[in-house]
Amino acid sequence: MTDPGFVLNPKIKDAVLESQNRTIMVVGGSDTGKTTLIEDLLELLLPTFRVGVVDADLGQSHVGPPTTIAWGLLEKKFEGWENLVVKDFYFVGATSPSGNLLPMITGIKIIYERARPQVDKILLDTTGMIRGGPARVLKRCMTDIIQPRIILALQRTDELEHILIGFRGMTIPKIYRMKVPPGVRQKNYSERVSYREQRFKAYFERAQSLVLAGDRIGLGGIVSEEYLHNRLICLRDTEGRNLALGIVDEVDGRMRSISVYTPLDKEKKIGGILWGKLRINLEGKEVD
Ligand SMILES: Nc1ncnc2c1ncn2[C@@H]1O[C@H](COP(=O)(O)OP(=O)(O)O)[C@@H](O)[C@H]1O
Ligand SMILES: [Mg+2]
Known part of the structure; x- marks a missing residue:
C-alpha cells in the first residue's frame, strides 16, 4: 500500500523547484513522515533535476546500512529505496547521534561534498533526534555546515520550535513548517529494531x-x-x-x-x- 503522501502547498512547491534552492533539509521527530516527504519531493523534482538524497538518519536509514550516512543519485524516476545504489557512505558506528556528534557532522559534510558536484539538487533526510540541547546543537551545526536554502520542518505541535527559533530573523534558510499528516503511524521500539535487523x-x-x-x-x-x-x-x-x-x-x-x-x-x-x-x-x- 502506498501512502497518500503530502499535499504540498504551492509556495513550498515553487520554493523546492526553484533551481537556486539546491539543498533542502527535512527535519522532524521519529515517524513524522520525513522519508515519505522526500519521496514526494523526488516525484516533483525528478522530471527536471538530477537529485542526490543524503540520508543522515542513522537508525532508520533508507540509503545505506544503519550506522552510516550515505547518499544515492536519482535520475528521472524513483524506483524504491531498495533499488537505489549507494554512491558513498561514512561510518558513524552507532544507531543514534547521541554521543556521536563529531562523526555525525564530519560524515554529513563529507558525504554532502561528494554528492554536490554530481547533482542539481540535494535532499537531506535527518534523524528523529529533536529533543534537548544536543539535538539543538546538532541541527544548528548541520545547517551551518550544509547551508540548506530550505528547511522543511515537520511537527505534530510545536516540538521543533526550540530549534527553529534559532533561525528567526533569517531569510536563509527559509523555513517552511508542515503539519504531520494524521495518517502517519508511530512505529514502536521492536518495529524499529526489526527494520534495522532486516537492513543489516x-x-x-x-x-x-x-x-x-x-x-x-x-x-x-x-x-x-x-x-x-x-x-x-x-x-x-x-x-x-x-x-x-x-x-x-x-x-x-x-x-x-x-x-x-x-x-x-x-x-x-x-x-x-x-x-x-x-x-x-x-x-x-x-x-x-
Ligand atoms: N502522508 C501520509 N499519510 C499516511 N501515512 C503516512 C504518510 N506519510 C508517511 N506515512 C507512514 O507513516 C510512517 C512514518 O513515515 P516515514 O516517512 O517513514 O517517517 P520518518 O521518516 O519521519 O520516520 C510510515 O509507516 C509511512 O508509511
Ligand atoms: Mg525516515
Missing part, C-alpha cells in the same frame, strides 16, 4: 570471511578483546575512505590477525578499520 541482514547477505593483518593497519583505538567478537566495524582503504562494513569473527591474541565477515571484494586493499559501538550477528541481530 540484507547488507551482510553475501558477506565472506576476510583476514586482516591487524598489526599493519590503522585500528582506530584499542578496545578490550572480549568485546570484539561480533563487533560491527568499518573497513577503510589506504586513503582513509570508507569501503564497507564488517562483523568481527575472531581476533588473535595480539591483534595480528582479525577475521571479519564483509561483503567487500577480497581484492581491495585495506588501510584501517574503525570500531563501531554495537555488536551484531550475520542475521543483523544485536548481541550484548
